[in-house]
Amino acid sequence: MSETDTAELTELGRQLRVDAVRAADAAGSGHPTSSMSAADLAAVLLSRHLRYDFGHPDSPGNDRFVLSKGHASPLLYAMYLAAGAVDDDELLTFRKKGSRLEGHPTPRIPWVDVATGSLGQGLPIGVGMALAGKHLDRIPYRVWVLSGDSEMAEGSVWEAAEHAGFEGLDNLTLIVDVNRLGQRGPTRHQRDLEAYGRRLRAFGWHTVEIDGHDIEAIDSAYEEVRAVTGRPTAIIAGTRKGSGVADVEDREGMHGKPLPDAAAAIEELGGRRTARVDVHKPPEATVAAVSGLGRLSLPRWEKGEEVATRNAFGEAVTALGSARGDVVVLDGEVGDSTRAEFFSKEHPGRYFECYIAEQQLAAAAVGMQARGYLPFACSFASFLTRAHDFFRMAAISGADMNVVGSHVGVAIGQDGPSQMGVEDLAMFRSVHGSTVLYPSDANQTAKLVAAMAGAEGIRYLRTNRGESPVIYGPDEEFPIGGSKVLRSGADDVVTLIGAGQTLHECLGAADILAQEGITVRVVDLYSVKPVDAEALRTAADLTGCLVTVEDHHPEGGLGDAVAEAFSDGRPVPRLVRLAVTNMPGSASPEEQLNAAGIDAATVAAAVRLLVEEAVVG
């Protein structure tokens, strides 16, 4: 690098600092000091190593840049200004209502692939993108992740380090801005770059440790990592938070606030500059052709067969994968249980084993959908709670992805409560814009797999471990937002509402009650969100009382979904919730359902009691 280059890049680093300071100052909040520490790293990357066409963010050859330390958004937006992607007026809208330049970046900005701001997510998502680059797109773009040092404490970072190291993702570079100071004070390792380097090397990474304010060292490091093959790379850069302004540089208590005297700081940094960087465009590239038959041929079962819905999912997603080349399946080392392994046998090139690392599982799915693929991420429903924060953030990313949780409810039996998903409906329903589906038979499962593939946002499918009878024909349709009435008569005293295993219990209860001359309506509420409010209102009008039966805790699941349908001020029917309120131990599935009070006999008894007490009927 020439002396002129070095001087220009030094200037650019100062410009990025100045613009970060200006943005935060205009906003009256934000994280300028966290931006300033990484300004030189960003300047050299933007000018000399990033391959990105700002005019065509969807260009397949583009490198991906993930700002894992999302609070350093002023730096990102200063980079956009330097690249000519935004103008100065827009920069100064930072953090204001309506501005796309939010406090933490989101894909409202066309050059942002995923939302960040929950630390420790950038690297695992970057792993998903790098996997896509290597195995799906087959384009040699590089995924650059700029991370803080504080977030290296997050376990998700080490799930990602392990995954990337094991897969030899040499198209992935982590830049760690070791500015020594977290939000409330020094990090564990302060400026001990080797502490980070040693850890990452132990996970199979190539590391380079540098002074993050030495322009030539930064440039050499980028050169070095671009040449490494066979392993992921990390640049561990010692920096100073607030670098360039003596009042704040390397000082505690300066996190997350505008500089006390922005004008003086800008002066100290040499004043405003308006250099424009002509960012290198990527070479022409084409995404590897995805093969797919185009026509979906779902598996079909005959009524009366005994099939676990997890098996139906496995077969259906395999069929979907045959029809659509963009379908990918990820699993957390339980593919033999979730039946994701059916897909792995048919489509091994699109199956991603994530081992027991559910955060990485979810993050890889987020990264792959950002590259245009349609992921199904699978694990036990109970263990998906590990990735709750990733689903939450995925919704902020506007991610389109499918999640499948198996082994739900007490119905799994002997394994006991640690393996029982009894909070998953609450978790996924509370995710913004989510779809939550809970099939009860094989044909319905297959149809819902096809339907969720065409839906938007985070789509969750809940599957059962145990077998249950096929009750629908293979040509029945199950639109998202719909429901099915399985029993109805003029004298129905209540409506029983179930889904999954409890639908079968409701049907069993209806049979028991019928023998006693009590008839009930039975609704299959397979679409838990969105819920079929109209059908519920009809049921309410006809029977006056709705009884929900769910293999889930009473909070946030089926009962809540039904109640929510009556939350608009209209008259509300009587409601009864039967759900899992006990703490299960080990027992057979039948014993578990009985102990929880959600088996057919107990549901029937509950209805009987309502009749006897003249609450209904």
Next chain:
Amino acid sequence: MSETDTAELTELGRQLRVDAVRAADAAGSGHPTSSMSAADLAAVLLSRHLRYDFGHPDSPGNDRFVLSKGHASPLLYAMYLAAGAVDDDELLTFRKKGSRLEGHPTPRIPWVDVATGSLGQGLPIGVGMALAGKHLDRIPYRVWVLSGDSEMAEGSVWEAAEHAGFEGLDNLTLIVDVNRLGQRGPTRHQRDLEAYGRRLRAFGWHTVEIDGHDIEAIDSAYEEVRAVTGRPTAIIAGTRKGSGVADVEDREGMHGKPLPDAAAAIEELGGRRTARVDVHKPPEATVAAVSGLGRLSLPRWEKGEEVATRNAFGEAVTALGSARGDVVVLDGEVGDSTRAEFFSKEHPGRYFECYIAEQQLAAAAVGMQARGYLPFACSFASFLTRAHDFFRMAAISGADMNVVGSHVGVAIGQDGPSQMGVEDLAMFRSVHGSTVLYPSDANQTAKLVAAMAGAEGIRYLRTNRGESPVIYGPDEEFPIGGSKVLRSGADDVVTLIGAGQTLHECLGAADILAQEGITVRVVDLYSVKPVDAEALRTAADLTGCLVTVEDHHPEGGLGDAVAEAFSDGRPVPRLVRLAVTNMPGSASPEEQLNAAGIDAATVAAAVRLLVEEAVVG
């Protein structure tokens, strides 16, 4: 070790295998092969190195043994049989209804401190126990964690490795049973012991790599780790899954099922044995005296002061810590925001900085409560979703602990959605046996901090970032399960129900409406779980329509809590939910509340509409 000792231990290892095989065979399910791989490790530990008084599990000097690979419960129960803690009849109740010998161990068993079965939790919880041993109990017991190799992929393990290494927890030993095979096939590193050793050493651990079926090597390793000072230790043991029975040994497809021919396997292992181990008792030990004034003097505020509830929490928990020496506070590197740092200044010896590692934060709290301390684990509400699985499992552990989430809702303003807790009520309400509290003013917060200290299970407190006026006097009482009526009159057309920030919005709406001649009842539903069903029924009787206003997604929060109170078949009032349904960007707190439709003006408008449309009034 003498040859006789070696022979006896070899025999004991076989006995443990036989009993594990027998237990699973009797149950018809379970994980014998995962038990057999660790049988020799367990035999030597139990006979020669564990210090444990089975007659007095609460004896403070006892070592702690955490079976992180909880599915290997047959091994644990075989150890109990060998130690004379259970008899053979009980062993054979394994996984049967009513048995305390569940599929995965829980504290229903007196020698089990915490439930396991969600992999990757044993080590982080063990870190909490080891921290308690070193800094609180000040007793030199050792925490032994027996982990599988598959679970080393969990990020939580590396949060724990980092925490333990940084703290130099030489009273903590991790035993990794590297049996090469996970549930569905080989692990990433198969039998590459050095892969695990290298990683742990990079995190500051002392490691010993051994053949996990070599009795003398195992014994030497235990000797070695007991002598190490200044750093945590790990024994990385290469083993064979199903070891000792050729039909299953080191073979795929043998996970989680009884042996195909138990009788032949027992024969191959040399038949039943009934050796009893006289487990070494720990030396006498006394828990370090905890200092506390005994009398709680809560902070007090005057009505009308502007105070953030997070500040009130910080002051109140500090006062609680002065009164009670068993109170400990943990924070995830945001103590300046959650105000946990108030406690750290007053009680530095009982403050535990967990850095940005929320799973470890929760796990350390679980470990500390298992040692009898009263933890408050604090972070942003949004980031607590990272630890969802730990809260779920903590409930199965019957853990008594407090969790505090700050920065809730859109009311935080400019930082945007990644930092907004809008799913936390749903998450914590769905935890078994939880208590969920959401104060709106400083005095109420202080009283609720005191109340939650005396409650049971997982207690969650939701605090606000921004200031709000003190509306209650310092002597007002706020029992858990209660509520407050703040406005009421004979002609109230609806009841507005809020908590936290939205209570103030409801009061504002009431003021606006009053000027228009519309009066409303206002209820402060500070106890979200358990909810004050009686007060809600009274409100329903009086006003006919309940309107919930919450700074949270509509699923699983305040609206659901209110609806649930009417889920017993009684007549249900009209219900209206106002909640956050939009995806926020950056904006001021006031703009956010308005955009979400939960500010005073919009609440008033909603009521006005209900009146105009003659839905109410």
